[in-house]
Amino acid sequence: MGKDQCYGHPTIRTPHLDKMAAEGMRFTQFYSAAEVCTPSRAALLTGRYPIRSGMCHDQFRVLRQHGAGGLPQDEVTLAEALKAKGYATACVGKWHLGRPAEHLPARHGFDEYFGMPFSNDMQPKPGTAKGRERFFEEDNEYWQTPLIRGVEVVDATPDQATLTGQYTSEAVKFIKTKKGGPFFLYMAHSFPHVPLFASKQFRGKSKAGLYGDVIEELDWSVGQVLAALREAGVEKNTLVVFSSDNGPWLIFDQHRGSAGLLREGKGSTWEGGMRVPCIAWWPGKIPAGVVQREVATTMDLFSTCVKLAGVEVPKDRPIDGIDIAALLTGSGSVQREAFIYYRGATLYAARLGPWKLHYTTRSAYGPDKPQPHDPPLLFNLEDDPGEKFNVAAKHPQVIKEIEAAVAKHRAGVTPAKSQLVELVKP
Amino acid sequence: MGKDQCYGHPTIRTPHLDKMAAEGMRFTQFYSAAEVCTPSRAALLTGRYPIRSGMCHDQFRVLRQHGAGGLPQDEVTLAEALKAKGYATACVGKWHLGRPAEHLPARHGFDEYFGMPFSNDMQPKPGTAKGRERFFEEDNEYWQTPLIRGVEVVDATPDQATLTGQYTSEAVKFIKTKKGGPFFLYMAHSFPHVPLFASKQFRGKSKAGLYGDVIEELDWSVGQVLAALREAGVEKNTLVVFSSDNGPWLIFDQHRGSAGLLREGKGSTWEGGMRVPCIAWWPGKIPAGVVQREVATTMDLFSTCVKLAGVEVPKDRPIDGIDIAALLTGSGSVQREAFIYYRGATLYAARLGPWKLHYTTRSAYGPDKPQPHDPPLLFNLEDDPGEKFNVAAKHPQVIKEIEAAVAKHRAGVTPAKSQLVELVKP
Numbered sequence: 001m002g003k004d005q006c007y008g009h010p011t012i013r014t015p016h017l018d019k020m021a022a023e024g025m026r027f028t029q030f031y032s033a034a035e036v037c038t039p040s041r042a043a044l045l046t047g048r049y050p051i052r053s054g055m056c057h058d059q060f061r062v063l064r065q066h067g068a069g070g071l072p073q074d075e076v077t078l079a080e081a082l083k084a085k086g087y088a089t090a091c092v093g094k095w096h097l098g099r100p101a102e103h104l105p106a107r108h109g110f111d112e113y114f115g116m117p118f119s120n121d122m123q124p125k126p127g128t129a130k131g132r133e134r135f136f137e138e139d140n141e142y143w144q145t146p147l148i149r150g151v152e153v154v155d156a157t158p159d160q161a162t163l164t165g166q167y168t169s170e171a172v173k174f175i176k177t178k179k180g181g182p183f184f185l186y187m188a189h190s191f192p193h194v195p196l197f198a199s200k201q202f203r204g205k206s207k208a209g210l211y212g213d214v215i216e217e218l219d220w221s222v223g224q225v226l227a228a229l230r231e232a233g234v235e236k237n238t239l240v241v242f243s244s245d246n247g248p249w250l251i252f253d254q255h256r257g258s259a260g261l262l263r264e265g266k267g268s269t270w271e272g273g274m275r276v277p278c279i280a281w282w283p284g285k286i287p288a289g290v291v292q293r294e295v296a297t298t299m300d301l302f303s304t305c306v307k308l309a310g311v312e313v314p315k316d317r318p319i320d321g322i323d324i325a326a327l328l329t330g331s332g333s334v335q336r337e338a339f340i341y342y343r344g345a346t347l348y349a350a351r352l353g354p355w356k357l358h359y360t361t362r363s364a365y366g367p368d369k370p371q372p373h374d375p376p377l378l379f380n381l382e383d384d385p386g387e388k389f390n391v392a393a394k395h396p397q398v399i400k401e402i403e404a405a406v407a408k409h410r411a412g413v414t415p416a417k418s419q420l421v422e423l424v425k426p
Numbered sequence: 427m428g429k430d431q432c433y434g435h436p437t438i439r440t441p442h443l444d445k446m447a448a449e450g451m452r453f454t455q456f457y458s459a460a461e462v463c464t465p466s467r468a469a470l471l472t473g474r475y476p477i478r479s480g481m482c483h484d485q486f487r488v489l490r491q492h493g494a495g496g497l498p499q500d501e502v503t504l505a506e507a508l509k510a511k512g513y514a515t516a517c518v519g520k521w522h523l524g525r526p527a528e529h530l531p532a533r534h535g536f537d538e539y540f541g542m543p544f545s546n547d548m549q550p551k552p553g554t555a556k557g558r559e560r561f562f563e564e565d566n567e568y569w570q571t572p573l574i575r576g577v578e579v580v581d582a583t584p585d586q587a588t589l590t591g592q593y594t595s596e597a598v599k600f601i602k603t604k605k606g607g608p609f610f611l612y613m614a615h616s617f618p619h620v621p622l623f624a625s626k627q628f629r630g631k632s633k634a635g636l637y638g639d640v641i642e643e644l645d646w647s648v649g650q651v652l653a654a655l656r657e658a659g660v661e662k663n664t665l666v667v668f669s670s671d672n673g674p675w676l677i678f679d680q681h682r683g684s685a686g687l688l689r690e691g692k693g694s695t696w697e698g699g700m701r702v703p704c705i706a707w708w709p710g711k712i713p714a715g716v717v718q719r720e721v722a723t724t725m726d727l728f729s730t731c732v733k734l735a736g737v738e739v740p741k742d743r744p745i746d747g748i749d750i751a752a753l754l755t756g757s758g759s760v761q762r763e764a765f766i767y768y769r770g771a772t773l774y775a776a777r778l779g780p781w782k783l784h785y786t787t788r789s790a791y792g793p794d795k796p797q798p799h800d801p802p803l804l805f806n807l808e809d810d811p812g813e814k815f816n817v818a819a820k821h822p823q824v825i826k827e828i829e830a831a832v833a834k835h836r837a838g839v840t841p842a843k844s845q846l847v848e849l850v851k852p
Contacts, residue, residue: 008434
């Protein structure tokens with residue numbers, strides 16, 4: 001027995017996330033701004049679609065381990081914005097916005113950094129070439145993704161089973177030492193990205209295999225962080241947000257999650273690729289146990305946090321996120337333009353109100369190539385969250401409205417040079 | 427904004443069910459004993475697989491409007507069992523266990539009956555033959571499913587938009603007048619079976635079309651019933667269970683629900699056909715806000731309620747349900763044999779612990795014919811609730827154990843003559 005299981009999995013236990021949701025707000029229509037990690041994280045930290053920062057590419061979907069590129073210096077990250085008000089800042093966990101020292105968190109407003117510079121399946125052991133099975137093995141010999149502190153590699157071949165624990169200790173330590181002043185902690189767990197690893201304490205303990213073990217350990221980590229905030233006595237002036245950078249990576253068999261009734265997963269602009277969990281927690285400010293059905297996005301977190309901290313949102317560039325404080329506190333509604341679904345640097349779809357128009361779709365399973373739709377496909381996501389029933393023929397006026405919103409979006413976007421193509425020989 | 431949405435739909439609002447779950451116990455692995463309504467309801471009321479009562483058939487899946495058959499008189503229903511202890515009993519809503527007077531609820535232990543004798547899409551207007559579109563029209567002229575009180579038709583062509591409201595009034599009235607003694611109310615809503623109808627108060631009010639409207643009205647009805655129990659002051663000695671007779675009827679486009687991450691829906695022995703929502707509520711007895719991950723079935727409700735009322739479970743016949751009071755109160759665990767998935771009168775699959783073995787499957791979509799599996803398919807439902815990964819090759823010992831459990835089940839079953847074949851000319 002347990003409480004809640006707030007996003008509905010029948011057997012994986014997430015008591016700390018459930019408690020967080022019971023004490024806070026759970027979103028049901030929350031979006032990451034991209035279908036894979038690098039662009040999604042760039043959008044989260046800048047409040048801007050990745051097309052504006054060059055942190056996306058149609059072919060090279062994410063930064064590779066030998067990539068020379070990274071988040072451009074002229075982007076303003078949430079950490080940089082908050083530093084204007086004296087916030088102490090830390091990044092713990094997966095970065096994936098640039099491996100070279102000049103692209104690491106220290107150059108983007110973070111006082112402290114501890115974690116992996118990219119995904120935990122990157123940098124395999126040189127000279128060995130394993131097939132697909134490598135993703136299903138808990139093989140620390142094979143994966144050589146380094147752990148970095150500041151800009152230095154402190155462990156070239158970490159035991160990945162310790163990652164969740166190490167990130168958690170680091171986060172808790174940061175919270176404990178920062179209780180004198182305002183702080184911003186960006187904690188990005190490496191898992192449940194494959195290959196999966198869980199600590200001894202959690203390995204084999206869930207009903208849902210290694211994937212379940214990993215999720216239950218992440219849940220434990222959330223509990224530790226919230227407990228640290230309470231112990232530091234800062235829970236009533238700290239906004240905590242739990243979310244993800246994309247949907248489940250469905251090609252990895254049992255080492256994947258599930259998007260429930262949503263269609264497809266990671267890598268796709270179907271809802272399963274970009275609609276993600278989101279729980280917002282702020283005792284006394286965010287009402288307890290509320291389900292929020294309004295649309296919101298990771299980019300909104302930038303605009304919202306900057307405003308809450310009393311900082312001006314950068315005025316010299318387009319910011320795509322909007323301030324959703326009114327949604328969080330339940331004090332009102334927000335005005336929102338169309339939400340745009342990019343795959344890489346290409347606009348695939350757009351959502352306006354309940355309606356989503358797909359110009360192009362691409363399956364992570366079937367023939368993995370773009371499938372253009374002319375006329376485009378139209379779904380009412382609030383009626384049909386699984387995107388099963390194309391109702392384009394019935395709603396020509398809706399399509400016109402979305403087309404207009406998309407034209408407006410396109411007119412306001414100047415694609416930046418992609419950072420994802422420049423490779424440095426290892 | 428709203429609270430909870432306890433089974434995870436992103437936009438349909440179910441505040442009363444969510445509150446019921448927050449105050450009670452929500453199951454995540456609860457089963458109906460059949461994939462369509464007649465056999466499922468027979469099992470619920472008798473605690474026995476429908477193969478034992480003859481209330482199933484491979485071809486005639488449910489009782490038709492002109493069927494002469496019905497639940498055999500020698501079956502002991504929950505209502506009959508409880509009458510032994512002086513319970514007042516009522517059935518409100520859809521019956522579907524026999525249309526002739528000798529098969530109506532009055533002959534099966536119910537003091538009162540008000541509702542439709544079968545599904546609300548039966549008995550179409552004679553002489554008209556509409557196609558598939560008839561299911562998508564709110565056409566009271568076409569559907570002529572009668573409303574019965576006791577054994578008399580009181581409305582031959584009821585306005586189906588009033589059904590949920592009428593059933594609710596009837597249930598509330600019964601509760602109000604029975605507060606002096608013990609009572610058993612079996613309330614079986616006609617919706618969300620197609621054709622869908624919602625009252626004026628709810629029509630067009632949800633974000634999820636008519637299906638959403640219907641669910642939100644059913645949720646309102648649950649709220650009315652629980653409020654009536656509180657008003658009568660009997661909530662602390664009343665067990666209330668909310669569940670369904672099968673999964674969503676996925677062939678009905680937007681007039682269907684969703685089984686979330688479960689595979690398939692109504693009519694199928696994949697999980698989506700038979701794993702159903704279940705919320706149990708009993709303030710002071712059932713702990714609040716608990717998620718119950720143990721397996722339980724509608725048949726268990728028979729055995730549990732009979733025992734709770736101090737009645738002996740019938741000893742002259744096999745009863746398949748088990749007493750799950752220990753699960754409900756959180757006081758212990760229960761011993762369970764294999765759960766058997768029948769489609770009609772044929773054994774398709776069996777679950778033992780987390781394992782499910784499919785001998786035969788059949789899709790409600792594709793080519794709708796039985797697909798035998800030799801060797802059978804094996805899934806770990808707790809790891810893989812979506813039944814995607816056949817792991818039969820890896821677990822021969824598990825298969826042996828399930829085979830033994832199935833053999834034991836088969837040895838204990840004598841299939842009864844089916845009640846579903848005997849038709850009377852209209």
